[in-house]
Each structure stands twice: as structure tokens, then as C-alpha cells.
Amino acid sequence: MDIAFSDFVIKYFMKKSLKTYLKTAAKDYASRSVNPPVVRASTILFRTMQELRSHQKDIAKGKDVEHWDYGRSGTQTTVQLQKLLRGLEEAHQVFLTPTGFAAVALAIMSLCRPGDEIVISDGVYRPTQKLTDDLLKEFQVKTIWYNPNSIEDLKNKITKKTKLIYVENPGSNTFEMNDLGKIVALAKSKNIFTAIDNTWATAYFFKPLKLGFDIAITSATKYYSGHSDVMAGTVAVNKKVYKKVWWYNHVSGYRLSSDDAYLIIRGLRTLDLRLEKHQENTKKVINFLKTQRKISKILYPYKTSSREFKLLKKYYSGATGLLSIIINSKSKNSVYKFVNSLELFGIGYSWGGFESLAVFTDPVELGTRRYFKLEKNEHLVRLHIGLEDPKDLIEDLKRSLKFIK
Helix, strand or coil, X not given: CCHHHHHHHHHHHHCCCHHHHHHHCCCECCCCECCCCCCCCCCCCCCCHHHHHHHHHHHHCCCCCCCCCCHHHCCHHHHHHHHXXXXXXXXXXXXXXXXXXXXXXXXXXXXXXXXXXXXEECCCCHHHHHHHHHHHHHCCCEEEEECCCCHHHHHHHCCCCEEEEEEECCCCCCCCCCXXXXXXXHHHHCCCEEEEECCCCXXXXXXXXXXXXXXXXXXXXXXXXXXXXXXXXXXXXXXXXXXXHHHHHHHHCCCCCHHHHHHHHHHHCCHHHHHHHHHHHHHHHHHHHCCCCCEEEEECCCCCCCHHHHHHHHHCXXXXXXXXXXXXXXXXHHHHHHHHHCCCEEECCCCCCCCEEEEEECHHHHCCCCCCCCCCCEEEEEEECCCCCHHHHHHHHHHHHCCCC
């Protein structure tokens, strides 16, 4: 199957609703199973040397193949996941990585070279800060930070050396919203690449490549898998950057296991149902949280009069289950007690599974922030609203908030 025919198949399925696409794409009629089976392989066998060489030529031409010539590039299982994601992301290709952060590294390292500058929205994931501020510096790539609430600040940070504008939207833990359309328009006018970490919304609620981004990154550890038992990342690309990302992916040796690819395919079948329920539950929980005087701020685009809400409605078809709350208290220990006493919210990192989670976020975990600051006696707690009965979650929060002094 070449790329042209594969694109035809994707477009055919996408004429149906996205809900239907997630249920019907990536069928395996060879094995006759509803989901593609797990194929584990390092050596890929060919009948003749001629068949091997012909297959390698097809790969070099960019044809869409059913398997690779060596297991490091993937198996039939990972190929089926890539095809499913290409349709979901409306991408030229989607690369798979062993973690979400590996996807961030793949995107940035594919495009930036010594002497380049990368302009990044303040509020990105802390490891992304360390990658750009610390590691890229050793390769003579300069990182410049801009205020995500100001397109004018972004304009002022761009120079002739700017190679990439990198956005995480909304901001990690603090949920600042960038004006994405203006960023894309600015970048195109100056021939600058654009990349966005779209893990919070996923391509179900927002398709960055359709808006004009060159790269869309998703931690498949989160909502794509949906069950807190997979580590994976995806890098969706347009045709413009495909060869650059393909080359770095090839020489870096990134690979997703077939077992994890299978679990993500299985999770994607219910992505729509889960995200819509996360959204529904989160609205109900926020309606409770906003009545609590011990909570001074809810970091989430929910206020209809706010800039964040207007930008959400402008670019997104929905919102997911991750938010932060700011609690005013002179006693940090009482905020710890609030988190510790929650019975239905697990204490742990990551998010995007079926379960609710809570974690106290120390300022150091936010990394270096230039445009966000917690005031004295302000404490940030990140919540992931899961698929439990929201009435039970609200009762759990109500009972535990009593411990805050």
C-alpha cells in the first residue's frame, strides 16, 4: 500500500464521524482480528534478496509499507498504530517514541542546529525547560522565553536566528492559553517552524496541523492509552518537516514496543467516550470548587468572560480533565493533609488514565517561571478528574477541604 492509497483510505474513513473512525480504522484483515495483533520481531524475514532490496527501495521512496526491513523501525503493530494516528491527527506521518518526553526531544532535536534560536512559551513541562535551557546550550542553541499571554512579547523575542517557536498549550500545571492562530500566522510570515505539545487536549479536541503547526506532540502515556499502564509519545508532522524528523528519528534509534502500541490502539477505540466523560465530570467538579472559599483560584479555562475561555472556544472543540487549584493557607502541612486525606484521588504523577489523581506541586517542580509566581501562602495542587461518579469525587473533596487551615 503506497502513501497515496493509504491517504485515500484515511480520507474515506474520515468522511464518517471521528467517533466512527476510531472504531473502524486499523483493522487487520490478514489475521482477521478486530484489533491488530501484537507482532514482536527484531529480524524481519524476506523470501529473497530481491524482495528485501525492493522493499528497502519502497521505504526510501516514502511508500506506506505494512512492515519494515528491521525491527528497530517497528512491526505490523506499530505500523497500524501510525496509520490510525495519521487519520486522527490529519498528519502526513506520525512517529512513535518510547515516552512522551522522548517525543518532545525528537521534535526539537530534529529541527534545531548550532547557531539557531528557539523561542518557547513560558509554562512548558519542566523537563522541556531542562532540555532547552541546559542541553541545547551545550550545542550552541539559544533558548528565549516569551509570555504566553502576549503575542507582542513573542514578536519582540523573534530574531533572524529563530528556527522554531515551541508552545505547550495550555501551560503545564498553570494553564496559560496561547493565541495559537496568531502564533502560526507570525511564524509563517517569517518562515519559522512551529511545534506544540498538545497532550492536554489531544487531537480529538484540537488538531494543530490543521491550524498550521508543523509538528504536534502528544504524550500517549496520557489520554491516548487511557489506562495508566503505558509509556509512549507521538510526533505528528506535516510534509514540510517530515524528512527532517524522519532522519533524526532514524539515527536516534527511538522505538515503541509492539506491546505498548497494541495497548494504545486499544485505548484509542474509546478515546471519544473517555474524553467526553472527563470533560463532563470536570465541569461538575469545578462548579463545586468555585464555591469553596479556601480555594482562591482555579487554573482551567472555565470562566466564560476570561481570555483563556475565549481562546479555548476559538480553537478547541472541548476540554479535558486536568486542572490546578490554588489554596491560600499559612499551613503547608494542612494542604498536605488535604491531599493525603482524599480517598478517591490517587497521589502520583502523570495523568490521563481513568482514575482521579491529586498531587501537591512545589514551586521547584514548576521549574523557572518568568511570568507566573505563587504569592506568599499560596499552594498549588494539581487535580486530574477521572471517570468515577462526580458526586463521589465532590464529596471526597468537600470532606478533605476541611483539613485546610
